[in-house]
Amino acid sequence: MSYDVKDISLAPEGKKKIDWVQRHMPVLEHIKAEYEKEKPFKGIKIASCLHLEPKTINLGLTLLAGGAEVAMTGCNPLSTQDDATAAGATMGLNMYGWREETTEEYYETIHKVLDHEPDILIDDGADMIFLVHKERPELIENIMGACEETTTGIHRLKAMAEDKALKFPVIAVNDAYTKYLFDNRYGTGQSTFDSIMGSTNVLIAGKTVVVCGYGWCGRGIAMRANGLGANVIVTEIDPIRALEARMDGYRVMKVAEAVKYADLLLTVTGDIDVVTKEHFKNMKDGCILANSGHFNVEINKGDLMDMAVKHEQLKPDIEGFVMEDGREFYLLADGRLVNLAGERGQGHPAEIMDMSFAVQALSAKHLLGAKLENKVYKAPDEIDDRVSRLKLKAMNIEIDELSPRQSEYLANWEEGT
Ligand SMILES: NC(=O)c1ccc[n+]([C@@H]2O[C@H](COP(=O)([O-])OP(=O)(O)OC[C@H]3O[C@@H](n4cnc5c(N)ncnc54)[C@H](O)[C@@H]3O)[C@@H](O)[C@H]2O)c1
Numbered sequence: 001m002s003y004d005v006k007d008i009s010l011a012p013e014g015k016k017k018i019d020w021v022q023r024h025m026p027v028l029e030h031i032k033a034e035y036e037k038e039k040p041f042k043g044i045k046i047a048s049c050l051h052l053e054p055k056t057i058n059l060g061l062t063l064l065a066g067g068a069e070v071a072m073t074g075c076n077p078l079s080t081q082d083d084a085t086a087a088g089a090t091m092g093l094n095m096y097g098w099r100e101e102t103t104e105e106y107y108e109t110i111h112k113v114l115d116h117e118p119d120i121l122i123d124d125g126a127d128m129i130f131l132v133h134k135e136r137p138e139l140i141e142n143i144m145g146a147c148e149e150t151t152t153g154i155h156r157l158k159a160m161a162e163d164k165a166l167k168f169p170v171i172a173v174n175d176a177y178t179k180y181l182f183d184n185r186y187g188t189g190q191s192t193f194d195s196i197m198g199s200t201n202v203l204i205a206g207k208t209v210v211v212c213g214y215g216w217c218g219r220g221i222a223m224r225a226n227g228l229g230a231n232v233i234v235t236e237i238d239p240i241r242a243l244e245a246r247m248d249g250y251r252v253m254k255v256a257e258a259v260k261y262a263d264l265l266l267t268v269t270g271d272i273d274v275v276t277k278e279h280f281k282n283m284k285d286g287c288i289l290a291n292s293g294h295f296n297v298e299i300n301k302g303d304l305m306d307m308a309v310k311h312e313q314l315k316p317d318i319e320g321f322v323m324e325d326g327r328e329f330y331l332l333a334d335g336r337l338v339n340l341a342g343e344r345g346q347g348h349p350a351e352i353m354d355m356s357f358a359v360q361a362l363s364a365k366h367l368l369g370a371k372l373e374n375k376v377y378k379a380p381d382e383i384d385d386r387v388s389r390l391k392l393k394a395m396n397i398e399i400d401e402l403s404p405r406q407s408e409y410l411a412n413w414e415e416g417t
């Protein structure tokens with residue numbers, strides 16, 4: 001086994017965290033037990049580039065139980081939990097990465113997992129897939145395909161496929177219902193506030209929370225902000241989503257107007273320059289800024305730096321920017337996704353990643369036999385069906401089945417009033 005982690009002596013602490021999340025990941029545990037018997041990945045090498053924390057290590061252990069050689073690295077320089085990687089390295093996983101990597105180190109560790117010459121890639125944000133295409137094209141011939149975890153990664157890969165630049169098939173794990181309806185919505189909703197409240201220790205009730213982007217993540221964040229007693233304002237560029245936000249009960253306006261009221265402003269668009277100089281000019285004094293979208297480009301930190309007469313590191317992940325007129329804004333976690341890169345960011349709850357990673361484990365197996373073109377495919381419906389049924393079973397929830405009469409009725413176009 002090969003590893004390059006911060007401190008291998010942290011393994012016992014990491015092992016306890018892994019044991020804990022395993023108790024809350026029944027679907028993945030079920031698949032792990034099945035893979036243990038079937039060994040579908042015997043002789044297969046899998047490289048992953050995912051947030052390295054206990055739940056992700058549990059995905060690695062599931063693939064390992066299935067007979068794979070597994071090499072793992074992180075998909076964000078700030079989200080790795082060093083005790084979890086140490087534990088993973090002692091449990092049979094090739095492990096590379098540590099918290100607070102430089103950009104150079106981040107790409108070096110991706111190269112290290114690629115040195116294992118993988119057959120299957122599991123990526124989050126598509127950095128590893130791009131690196132293979134740009135710098136390690138000799139590996140492409142051996143690669144059966146990849147699974148991509150997140151919305152922005154899929155947008156980028158679809159653009160690549162359209163340009164005929166994608167050289168192996170990709171399964172869009174994010175687009176499975178059992179992923180985005182739960183992970184992006186309830187996962188991001190909870191973990192974003194978990195991290196912000198943990199590091200700032202401020203009250204949410206009574207505050208005005210501005211949510212930029214009313215996609216699946218934005219909906220989850222707005223819902224939780226509302227539940228915590230905040231006044232929620234949504235900003236959008238899509239008229240349908242803006243209408244939905246309005247009818248869900250929130251105020252909707254341009255971001256240039258919303259910043260005047262924001263006590264806490266959260267971006268979840270996957271876009272660039274959502275909040276920039278023109279917005280900081282009118283922003284409410286004391287506004288806390290955080291991002292839960294893909295990259296640290298949604299809130300333009302460069303503009304904040306340019307405008308600030310004073311920049312102070314107030315806490316490990318809270319930076320203060322004092323404007324000429326005395327107003328001060330606070331940026332969390334360097335504008336990187338706060339639910340994972342924040343000082344207190346633990347990522348999504350285990351019960352949520354249980355489903356996302358079950359889809360990953362089943363999609364990786366799907367790549368084994370499937371004859372696919374170099375395109376982006378939605379995860380097969382059977383995977384969604386299986387994961388949702390296993391989850392309901394684990395939650396002791398039973399649902400009804402269609403009777404033959406009902407099936408016939410629903411399929412019949414002739415029967416009317
Ligand atoms: N933090 C996490 O753990 C986590 C989890 C899942 C997804 N993500 C990431 O979060 C981002 C959002 O994911 P999603 O699944 O909600 O995507 P989505 O496509 O469902 O939603 C994004 C929304 O942002 C809107 N938007 C785009 N540009 C905008 C702008 N300039 N101003 C206002 N609104 C704008 C779009 O119209 C869309 O409604 C992606 O980058 C995704 O990769 C993060």
Ligand SMILES: N[C@@H](CCSC[C@H]1O[C@@H](n2cnc3c(=O)[nH]cnc32)[C@H](O)[C@@H]1O)C(=O)O
Binds near residue numbers: 294
């Ligand atoms: N490389 C990008 C990745 C985007 S992260 C967004 C993805 O993180 C995933 N995620 C959220 N919480 C966790 C977690 O606790 N463990 C592993 N992955 C997580 C989630 O499925 C989502 O699609 C970046 O760092 O900006």
